[in-house]
Amino acid sequence: MSAYHDTLRTLSEASVHQHFDAFADIDWDDPALQVDPTDARWALGPEDNLGAHPWYRSLPLERQVEIGLYRWALLTKVGLQFEQILIAGIMFGNLDRRNRRPEFRYTTHEATEETHHTQMFQELVNRTGLDVQGGPPWFRRWAPFIASAARWAPPGFWMGVLAGEEPIDHLQKSLLRSGRELHPLLERIMAIHVAEEARHIGFAHQYLVHQIPRMGPANRALLAVATPLIMRLLGDVIMRPSPGDLEAMGIPDEVAREVWWDSEESRRFLRDLYADVRMLFDELGLRGRAARAVWRLMRIEGRSSRYRGAVAAASAAA
16 A cells, blocks of 8 residues: 555655646737637647548638637537536545545645646637537536546546546647647647646556455446446547537538548547556456457457557557
8 A cells, every 4th residue: 555655645746846827837918829710720630530531631721720729629628627527526535535545635736736727728718719618418417426426436436537538638649749830829738738637647547556456346347347338428528529519610420420430540549549548457457358348339449558658559459
């Protein structure tokens, strides 16, 4: 247990020494960071499935920029809502936390950081001028119940946290690694988010490694089967626009089906999102025959990462 406590202490100390403030570390008044809805840098690149699709690439640049700005505003709003659920869950989970537990200090640091993330995300959305709603209505209605799982089913809650964090982290890292010119405001927000999410994802992994071996066999079996279901469900909330958003962007139904997730390229992208989670659950012994069948049914089975953050580990189905 001491190694686990030492890891949480290290994460907590890192939060003290390296953290960001949404309004101190972003110069919102800098002319270079202003949101111009005609700026070509808002156009999507091949890192996003939609940006890689021939239909999108065939559009005039003006339409690519219009759709790209809407897509970024939407992704940002959904990310904000996931962060809000995480903050609420942390507070629920800490209500009955025993004294001297290291999780209290670290998760409270994380909640503080996530609060700044919600502020910078909402400020970006506000500056686009787009009235995006974020996740689908069912997701927003069920948000309080998802957050309350942190109190009555903590391992399930933190597994759901990974379902929300891993896809957006994967996409943002791909963009930052691409080397193409991004709008500087978007690039700054992503750089801050990726830096702090590394700690947040690291904690979720360490918490599950610590807690899952202490669960009973029935609960472990349930979590093994539920994980791919929740990964796919919540991953779609982040990555796949709602019918209303597809209509607002003017994306034809046949294009939407190919982008999310009927084409081979999009299925490969979908599998790649969960390579780190597959690695974690392999290590925990929760990917037996029945569980793997559900991973395949959800179309997110593939090669696991060799290490956390490996690039494109699941480029082919296993």
